[in-house]
Amino acid sequence: MDDYAVCALAHVRILLVPIGSISKRTFDQWAAEIRTIEALRLSDIPPGTRDEKARFMPSPKSRGYIHLNYPSHPPSSSLFDLALFRPSLFPLGVIGIASCSRTDSLSSILAEFNASLKEMFPQDCLYPLARNCFIFEEDDGSTNLNLGDLLPGLVVIPSAMGNKKENIETLLADLCSNILGEFSTIMSNLETPLGNEYLNAALFPKMPSASDMPRPLDDDSRTPLPSFNSQPELTTVNKRQSLLPTRTSSTGPGMMPPSRQSTLGLPARKSGIGAASSHGRLFKVLGDLFLLSGRTEDATIWYTEAVSLFKLQPDTIWHAAASEGQATIALVEAWMASQSTVCAFATRPGQWSDIVDKVETAAGLYAKVTPPTTDNQYHYAHLSFLYVHAVLRHANVLLSVWIARGWGQLALSTMLSPRAAPPAPRGQDAAARTQREKLSSLSGVSRAQVADALSDVHGPWLLHLSHRERIGVLEQLASRYALLGFRRKEVYVLREVVGCIMDLIVCGRAEGDAATFFDGVNGSSPGGSMQSARMQMADVAVRETDRVDGNRSIVALVSYICRVHGVDLDIVKHIDPNNASVDEKHADDEDALEDPSGWAEIQVGIVREALAVAEALPEPSVVAQFAFSALKSLHTVLSDDDQLSLFGSASRALTAARRRGDPRIIEYWSGQPVVSVELVPPHTTRQLVESPVSLLAQRQPVEGSSLLRTTDPFLYNPRKAMTAQGKTLVAEGETLEFLVTLANPYVFDLELQNVSLSTTGVTFTTPHTRVVLAPTSTHTLTLTGTPSRPGLLTIRGLLVQAPGGAPREFLLPLASAEEDERAARRRSAVQCEMGRVKFSGLERKRRSVGASGEGKGGRVRRFLECKVVPVQPAVRIRWSSLAHGALMLYDGERSTIRLTLENVSPLPVDFLRLTFDDSTVGPAQAALAEGELSVFETYETEYALLKRPVFSWDAARHEGRVIRPGQKEVVEVVCAGKVGCTSGVISVAYGYVNRKQATLAQPADVFHTRTLAYPVLVTVYQMLECNAMDILPFSPTAAGEKTGDGDAREGDVRALLGDAEEAGWCLLTVDVRNTYGVPFEVTFGRDQDGKSTPSTTSVVAPGSTARIILPLKKLHLSPPDWDKPIPTLSDRQFVVDKSALSAAEQRAQRQLFWHRERLLSVVHATWREVRGGRSGELSLRRCRMTWPMLEAVRVEGVSVRIGVWRDGGGEEAGRRGEAVSVRGGEFVYVRVEATNMTEDALALTLDLAAEPAEHVLYDGALVDAPLGRVGTGERGTAEVPVCFVACGRFTVDGRVRTVGAAEAVGAARVRVVVEE
Amino acid sequence: MSHHLFILSPSDTPLYSLTHLSSRPAAPAPSPLSANLPSWSTSAFAGTLTALSGASSMAQMSTQGGGVRMGGGQDRHVIQMIANASLDMIEDVVRRENGMYLKAVDKFNEWTISAFVTPGNTKFVLLHEGKNDDGIRAFFVEVWELYLKTMxxxxxxxxxxxxxxxxxxxxxxxxxxxL
Structure with missing residues (x-):
């Protein structure tokens, strides 16, 4: 704004006015053309014609300039009191700009020009001194203007004219010449004694009216000034003055004696200041006019005169104004010097500090003025106006120097015309900051200095100013602060600007209302008109169309203020619903973890004010936007009441906006309301299992599959993680339920008009739901929907719509490892930043930008996915043979459960498979998975799981059967009593596998099944216990001895032993104890050689124990049979042998294991209830086998017999009891016969040992005597001649070994009694 | 004469604020221009404007005969605004000068603002009217010590x-x- 230029005192203002029907564009174009002419050389001004007018005319050789300035508005009416005090405030000339078209005539344009001037300037106004109307011919040249009949005051510029600018310049010079001529007229009026009286009459004097003045000799019909002044209408003040005796003889210009003043009878109160009637003021006006006419030397002279007079007779205000003028002269002269001698002009700080001091002094003088209290209030306004301008001038000098990098040509040009100012650094970033600091160091003016000067402008006195001035001053202040980069100060002032404007709007509206009201009252019949007005109001709703042009700017201003204070009121945006795309929002974009920033109390205050502004405008949709933005960004610091009131006003505003037909809607605002979305898992009977079709090819599930559910050997299995997050299977056409958790962090009821699932993929029909969230709580909502086609359904998140707002999608990606890691990293980064400050002040907002910048790129988000499969059949269990699902069994008993299945769907079921689970499986599997069991125990556990399952069924019976819709099917399940089993589940998996293909497309390689679960309660009683199993060697003689002692069951045993031949038998004894309350009959049998199955049966009474004896043929296992590792029944891998057994121990263990297995397969035991038909198996697996038992039960590899023979083998020695009787010193032969009982031929050696060895003589070697290769069933013989040389008892041990082996495969012992 | 102390975090959030009414005589008389202010409007916006320009405090002062003023209501908001606006100057001066105590770093309306910036960039902002250089310095140093103990x-x-x-x-x- 050039009004506030430093050198505004030297500016001749020429008002540009559009006249007639000129378009804005054309006017702007020509006005811009004229505005380029900023100064006119004095030498270009045409000299005046007459001497009286030539007083201010430049001499043809003078070097100065007239500086021109082109305001676009007439001055405000309140300032007209300053007409003489500060002529530079007013447009001295007026240029009307018109374009002529076909319809306009020159006279009409002139009339319009005059009329508009009359409107702009009051009739007693001194200004404008000269005027002209430029008529620009339009380009087509088809105007009907006759250039011949030119009216005075009109200039037509033809479109054909080439150098228009030069032409305009000439015209302007003419105008200036007129103005300078008028200056002389003013001066000559003031130089009269009366004029001087008037000048000294008041603080801000008025020009004496023309009627008061002595008629000058010349007629001034050519000047516009008298034409105004000659109007008959006069204001009351002028009237009063005109009544006074005024005609005095002029003694000469400015030579009025002071004593005359009292005779004038001017009001005494007015003469308080100008009582002295010195010529100071006159000289000052003279100086002003010379300054305007560019003659600085003359101006300096008159100003100096004036100041010296003011020093004698203090007249502070005029003094201050004269100092300002002097400072301006200095600046203008400096500028001229810089223009003429570019090189010689150097920067000397001392030079301009004088000027600055002068300006500062002037400002100080204004501040000191105490206006006369009795005077009218306008004096305050004018004084404040002058003071504020002086201070601004001071600040502007400093600012110009600062911004132009020091005192110099650029700075001076800036002062003359602020348009010439170099661009100032903008923004708050580091670059702008360093640039500002650079400016400060280059110019020698610090920002603080400028701001200091500026802060003097601001004060309560601003209230004295009229609205227009105040807004202007405040705007200037704000823009200066903005230039300096003092954003907070700028915003402070901008708040005042907004307050000022809003006050005008509100008051204007109130006045308007009042005016209409009073119009009604002043009607012919007051009551009636009121009535009728009311009636009208009642009948017809009148809505005025508001003009909203300026509203947007005010709103922008308000939101700028808030933004600087750290509140973004544009967070929530307006959306045009027509081209609105539902924008997405990621769940964790919000980050609540932030340090508080900004001054919360101020923020709340300005937000309230912003709302008040928007409400007063009224801009309801902006109100809503502001309120919602504030709620979103400030809800942590807003009090409950504030939240409620903000929400209330927002809701009201939304309603109002809708009523007014505002097409825009508010985007969704309330942060992130969605906490989680999860799919409610369907009921177990509806859960789907997907299996590959290849599974159907296998007839039976792999044996041992029930053992497969063991723990993963890998600690981290990526495949498992993948499958764990696999898609949920859902069936087409069935309702899905989603649990949605919503949160409301606010203290009011948050209404969500519309909540629905946002899905992609398969068409998914989901109803929209309306929900009201209670204050500060979370709410769980169930949303349902139905997929209508098979395929992939992706649930991206939730679509949420607040009332009157736009729908918004909130994405809820699945928590993946990367996502979690990213979130964790982000959180830790934020937490690390917490409490630390890298950017302070207004830059604090930048931090979050830097933090969230990383890792946004190639992020692949995964969403909750459902695989929708074709329609599935449904089957239910219609009936079961169990009462209450419970079953009571004895240990080892078998029972059958019948289940009746019914197909209740329209689809057939062609796949049926049963799987079972029971309470023994879990612990056993856990124990297996633990891996702490020994190999033997592992085998036992696995055997129990696989070979003796609790439940089993005959799968083959149901293979290929189809249950048609509505049909029933019976399934039988066998349940075996197993101690420790308490419950079980029968799972019936079914599906429709072999569907009819609608197309020839490749059928899917998977099929889907559903599972029905039938839980069974099982009670198993253990009534018989087998323990103390033993195996005894059996020889017929021993049997005879044993049976001889009169056993009760002698007959039985004999019968059993009947077929026990001489050798190769043993006895199995088992104690069976009945722990139950019912007697049981126990039968043991053996199944050997396949020929006879003898058995022994005994009744075991409750609480008693029975010993069962069963003769067994010795078991024969060849080393390949028993020297195998203990097998694992499942196909588990990685079985590590943990036992640290030696090789021998391991062999022993294996022998024990395999012999036991053979034994258990040979012996079978059953039980039967004595009273009642229940029967079952009796398991011997509890019983352990020991080494002596093994020795007894197994068949030796080689049977060895030792005999003692006399006489070279002819006669066997006699026996005495078990021993052999031999005479001492007799030579005998010990003959060893080894018979190979194994399947293979063996190479055998013999070790003989006779004890005590020192009394035995023998021939040959006793150790490693070869027996040769002995075939199966053949006999190898060795003879050793021996002589027992002492009497007594000897033992002879013979051990037969295979060659090279240490262990014996057969052994025998003979006792020898040696007698005399 | 009143004093207003604000302790501001580096992100401009007030950590502590104190209004102190001193028994010392009030500041020198304000500019004659600020007398006889018009009351030309009663709208809320005019109220804001009046308060922000410092006129309301003038009015208060004249009615209470230059006695102590209570910094409450709208006035309090204005004082906060002034303190906040002075941060511009404080930041500018801190960049140039080394001292922690910034004497009379800014003035606005009738207020003079002195500040004390700790090495951790916490700012103590004091709004005062009269001149009391040594007192304010001593006050700031003591507050700093207390602040450090809290920290x-x-x-x-x-x-x-x-x-x-x-x-x-x-x-x-x-x-x-x-003070």
Missing amino acids: MNPFHTAHSTIRSSVFDTRVRASAKKY
């Missing part, structure tokens, strides 16, 4: 509001002593 609490960050009553009492005592 030594391991649970206290640069951004947490100071609610310690001990701190409050001692700052008040110090204000009584020096």
Whole structure:
């Protein structure tokens, strides 16, 4: 704004006015053309014609300039009191700009020009001194203007004219010449004694009216000034003055004696200041006019005169104004010097500090003025106006120097015309900051200095100013602060600007209302008109169309203020619903973890004010936007009441906006309301299992599959993680339920008009739901929907719509490892930043930008996915043979459960498979998975799981059967009593596998099944216990001895032993104890050689124990049979042998294991209830086998017999009891016969040992005597001649070994009694 | 004569604020221009404007005969605004100067603003009317010491509001002593 230029005192203002029907564009174009002419050389001004007018005319050789300035508005009416005090405030000339078209005539344009001037300037106004109307011919040249009949005051510029600018310049010079001529007229009026009286009459004097003045000799019909002044209408003040005796003889210009003043009878109160009637003021006006006419030397002279007079007779205000003028002269002269001698002009700080001091002094003088209290209030306004301008001038000098990098040509040009100012650094970033600091160091003016000067402008006195001035001053202040980069100060002032404007709007509206009201009252019949007005109001709703042009700017201003204070009121945006795309929002974009920033109390205050502004405008949709933005960004610091009131006003505003037909809607605002979305898992009977079709090819599930559910050997299995997050299977056409958790962090009821699932993929029909969230709580909502086609359904998140707002999608990606890691990293980064400050002040907002910048790129988000499969059949269990699902069994008993299945769907079921689970499986599997069991125990556990399952069924019976819709099917399940089993589940998996293909497309390689679960309660009683199993060697003689002692069951045993031949038998004894309350009959049998199955049966009474004896043929296992590792029944891998057994121990263990297995397969035991038909198996697996038992039960590899023979083998020695009787010193032969009982031929050696060895003589070697290769069933013989040389008892041990082996495969012992 | 102390975190959040009414005589008479202010409008916006330009405090002063003023209501908001606006100057001066005590760094309306910037960029902003250079310096140094003692609490960050009553009492005592 050039009004506030430093050198505004030297500016001749020429008002540009559009006249007639000129378009804005054309006017702007020509006005811009004229505005380029900023100064006119004095030498270009045409000299005046007459001497009286030539007083201010430049001499043809003078070097100065007239500086021109082109305001676009007439001055405000309140300032007209300053007409003489500060002529530079007013447009001295007026240029009307018109374009002529076909319809306009020159006279009409002139009339319009005059009329508009009359409107702009009051009739007693001194200004404008000269005027002209430029008529620009339009380009087509088809105007009907006759250039011949030119009216005075009109200039037509033809479109054909080439150098228009030069032409305009000439015209302007003419105008200036007129103005300078008028200056002389003013001066000559003031130089009269009366004029001087008037000048000294008041603080801000008025020009004496023309009627008061002595008629000058010349007629001034050519000047516009008298034409105004000659109007008959006069204001009351002028009237009063005109009544006074005024005609005095002029003694000469400015030579009025002071004593005359009292005779004038001017009001005494007015003469308080100008009582002295010195010529100071006159000289000052003279100086002003010379300054305007560019003659600085003359101006300096008159100003100096004036100041010296003011020093004698203090007249502070005029003094201050004269100092300002002097400072301006200095600046203008400096500028001229810089223009003429570019090189010689150097920067000397001392030079301009004088000027600055002068300006500062002037400002100080204004501040000191105490206006006369009795005077009218306008004096305050004018004084404040002058003071504020002086201070601004001071600040502007400093600012110009600062911004132009020091005192110099650029700075001076800036002062003359602020348009010439170099661009100032903008923004708050580091670059702008360093640039500002650079400016400060280059110019020698610090920002603080400028701001200091500026802060003097601001004060309560601003209230004295009229609205227009105040807004202007405040705007200037704000823009200066903005230039300096003092954003907070700028915003402070901008708040005042907004307050000022809003006050005008509100008051204007109130006045308007009042005016209409009073119009009604002043009607012919007051009551009636009121009535009728009311009636009208009642009948017809009148809505005025508001003009909203300026509203947007005010709103922008308000939101700028808030933004600087750290509140973004544009967070929530307006959306045009027509081209609105539902924008997405990621769940964790919000980050609540932030340090508080900004001054919360101020923020709340300005937000309230912003709302008040928007409400007063009224801009309801902006109100809503502001309120919602504030709620979103400030809800942590807003009090409950504030939240409620903000929400209330927002809701009201939304309603109002809708009523007014505002097409825009508010985007969704309330942060992130969605906490989680999860799919409610369907009921177990509806859960789907997907299996590959290849599974159907296998007839039976792999044996041992029930053992497969063991723990993963890998600690981290990526495949498992993948499958764990696999898609949920859902069936087409069935309702899905989603649990949605919503949160409301606010203290009011948050209404969500519309909540629905946002899905992609398969068409998914989901109803929209309306929900009201209670204050500060979370709410769980169930949303349902139905997929209508098979395929992939992706649930991206939730679509949420607040009332009157736009729908918004909130994405809820699945928590993946990367996502979690990213979130964790982000959180830790934020937490690390917490409490630390890298950017302070207004830059604090930048931090979050830097933090969230990383890792946004190639992020692949995964969403909750459902695989929708074709329609599935449904089957239910219609009936079961169990009462209450419970079953009571004895240990080892078998029972059958019948289940009746019914197909209740329209689809057939062609796949049926049963799987079972029971309470023994879990612990056993856990124990297996633990891996702490020994190999033997592992085998036992696995055997129990696989070979003796609790439940089993005959799968083959149901293979290929189809249950048609509505049909029933019976399934039988066998349940075996197993101690420790308490419950079980029968799972019936079914599906429709072999569907009819609608197309020839490749059928899917998977099929889907559903599972029905039938839980069974099982009670198993253990009534018989087998323990103390033993195996005894059996020889017929021993049997005879044993049976001889009169056993009760002698007959039985004999019968059993009947077929026990001489050798190769043993006895199995088992104690069976009945722990139950019912007697049981126990039968043991053996199944050997396949020929006879003898058995022994005994009744075991409750609480008693029975010993069962069963003769067994010795078991024969060849080393390949028993020297195998203990097998694992499942196909588990990685079985590590943990036992640290030696090789021998391991062999022993294996022998024990395999012999036991053979034994258990040979012996079978059953039980039967004595009273009642229940029967079952009796398991011997509890019983352990020991080494002596093994020795007894197994068949030796080689049977060895030792005999003692006399006489070279002819006669066997006699026996005495078990021993052999031999005479001492007799030579005998010990003959060893080894018979190979194994399947293979063996190479055998013999070790003989006779004890005590020192009394035995023998021939040959006793150790490693070869027996040769002995075939199966053949006999190898060795003879050793021996002589027992002492009497007594000897033992002879013979051990037969295979060659090279240490262990014996057969052994025998003979006792020898040696007698005399 | 009143004093207003604000302790501001580096992100401009007030951590502590104190209004101290001193018994010392009031500031020199304001400019004659600020007398006889018109009351030309009653709208809320005019109220804001009046308050922001400092006119309301003038009016108060004239009615109460230059006595102590209560910094409440709208006035309090204005004082906060002025303190906030002075941060511009403080930031500018801090960049140029080394001292922690910034004497009369800014003036606005009738207020003079002195500041004390700790090495951790916490700012103590004091709005005062008269000249009391040494007193203010001593006051700031004492407040700094008290602030440091508070900050030594391991649970206290640069951004947490100071609610310690001990701190409050001692700052008040110090204000009584020096201001």
